[in-house]
Amino acid sequence: MELVWQGIKHACWLLFTGDAEVLGITLFSLQVSGAATGLSLVVGIPLGILLAMKRFPGHGLAVSLINTGMGLPPVVVGLFVTIFLWRSGPLGYMELLYTPTAMIIAQVVIAFPIVAGLTMAAFQSLNPNLSLQLLGIGASTPQLLWLLCKEARLPLLAAIMAGFGGVISEVGASMMVGGNIRGQTRVLTTATVLETGKGNFEIAIALGLILLVLTFAVNLLLTHIQQREQIRWPKPS
Amino acid sequence: MQKKFSFPTLLAALAFVLAVLSHLPAGEAAGKNIILSTTTSTQDSGLLDVLVPLFEKKSGHSVKTVSVGTGQALELASKGEADVALVHAPSLEKKYVADGKLLNRRLVMYNDFILLGPASDPAQVKSTKSSPKSSIDAMKRIAASASRFVSRGDNSGTHNLEKSLWKQAGIEPKGAWYIESGQGMGATLGIANDRNGYTITDRATYLAFRKRVTLAILLEGDKPLLNIYSVMEVNPANGPRINVAGGKTFADFMVAPETQALIKSFGVEKFGQPLFIPVAGMREEQVGE
Numbered sequence: 001m002e003l004v005w006q007g008i009k010h011a012c013w014l015l016f017t018g019d020a021e022v023l024g025i026t027l028f029s030l031q032v033s034g035a036a037t038g039l040s041l042v043v044g045i046p047l048g049i050l051l052a053m054k055r056f057p058g059h060g061l062a063v064s065l066i067n068t069g070m071g072l073p074p075v076v077v078g079l080f081v082t083i084f085l086w087r088s089g090p091l092g093y094m095e096l097l098y099t100p101t102a103m104i105i106a107q108v109v110i111a112f113p114i115v116a117g118l119t120m121a122a123f124q125s126l127n128p129n130l131s132l133q134l135l136g137i138g139a140s141t142p143q144l145l146w147l148l149c150k151e152a153r154l155p156l157l158a159a160i161m162a163g164f165g166g167v168i169s170e171v172g173a174s175m176m177v178g179g180n181i182r183g184q185t186r187v188l189t190t191a192t193v194l195e196t197g198k199g200n201f202e203i204a205i206a207l208g209l210i211l212l213v214l215t216f217a218v219n220l221l222l223t224h225i226q227q228r229e230q231i232r233w234p235k236p237s
Numbered sequence: 238m239q240k241k242f243s244f245p246t247l248l249a250a251l252a253f254v255l256a257v258l259s260h261l262p263a264g265e266a267a268g269k270n271i272i273l274s275t276t277t278s279t280q281d282s283g284l285l286d287v288l289v290p291l292f293e294k295k296s297g298h299s300v301k302t303v304s305v306g307t308g309q310a311l312e313l314a315s316k317g318e319a320d321v322a323l324v325h326a327p328s329l330e331k332k333y334v335a336d337g338k339l340l341n342r343r344l345v346m347y348n349d350f351i352l353l354g355p356a357s358d359p360a361q362v363k364s365t366k367s368s369p370k371s372s373i374d375a376m377k378r379i380a381a382s383a384s385r386f387v388s389r390g391d392n393s394g395t396h397n398l399e400k401s402l403w404k405q406a407g408i409e410p411k412g413a414w415y416i417e418s419g420q421g422m423g424a425t426l427g428i429a430n431d432r433n434g435y436t437i438t439d440r441a442t443y444l445a446f447r448k449r450v451t452l453a454i455l456l457e458g459d460k461p462l463l464n465i466y467s468v469m470e471v472n473p474a475n476g477p478r479i480n481v482a483g484g485k486t487f488a489d490f491m492v493a494p495e496t497q498a499l500i501k502s503f504g505v506e507k508f509g510q511p512l513f514i515p516v517a518g519m520r521e522e523q524v525g526e
Contacts, residue, residue, distance in 0.1 A: 092477065093477075097318075098272065179303045194281075197281050197422075
């Protein structure tokens, strides 16, 4: 426990003294996982809506794939993205391995099934009569989708939080495709692994705490947005 | 419904954040990037944090250091996924050089491996002046007494050294006493310490973990326990887009006199002793004499 206490003190010290390297790693983690979450929303939300509202051949298979994808092991994603990005791999000519772009690609692969799966669940839980009513009063398809998105905004925000939480905390894929290169591709999770390997447990604990605080802050913000429109349940009298 | 934070504004904000974030630095100009495949021990010791920035400043190249086990580091280089390798498994290295996958093997530095174990020493491997023991003897005694031994089991340089000791002792280690951690040296030391077993570690990692490890050094200074690091260039025929010139520049840098002087002084301040001893230009037989 002494060690944890030392780690907490060290984390505070690193944060308050504004240690340039730690701040850089923290901001970089936020950038990579933020970009990956953003991109996975662009892919995942339309995909989730499509799966929830349309029936097509292979629909069941697609839904199963997305549900499986929600639990994709990051290290497996890392392995396959690495092989694709190797110099000898199909995308080798782009020279992307060990760059932030490679990390974003891997994280999008991890996050978009989570976003798609939760979006699908959110839309499926809407009352089907709602679409009928909206169509009945003459809503166009874009208007319909927009209104349904508004209706499902609470679970959609939960999807964003789950996607972000999944990628900011993963280490396997970032380590493999990013290489944990100092000043280039080092994020909070890979730095924690490195410091543990070096035997610098205080710094490792400090980095872990910073990661927790960061995740907490982002989720606090999103929860705040989500809960300000919370339905007020009638009080039992 | 409150209108302050409506869903469209939120989506617009997200799109904006995304646009800003996607302007991350992409790969630098080709030919300037060097991929160095190396071992966890060079990275964990902190040596590369000193040498790589210096090299980048001097040469104008940008180095991407990938630290993995020696086995993987050599395999990456032989597939052309790296431009230069800095590793520590002489017998394995010589195979890759003989196959023509790696070129121009040059010694850089060495330190040594040590055999750690519980202070009670159930296998009686402790080497003293009155009863000196070789590392091969020690392995035989550990196996004969079925004392717990924690192996890296990850084809790293340290694991290769351990395997060669078992081979020389004529033993195929298996059984409940033989634990394969499959992890890095730090984690393996933790397991050995926790389970009160014997293990082999490089000295640099031991020094970093000394405060948390209660195991004693039972055997050191034996010739087979030398831990020799070499640098090798990658055969351009191994694959596309290998930065041959960059790899050679880095290899030359590692054996240059100024770099060797830096290696000699590295770690003295923190540990009271150097972590690596430079040996560029020596032949393997001369090391440790």
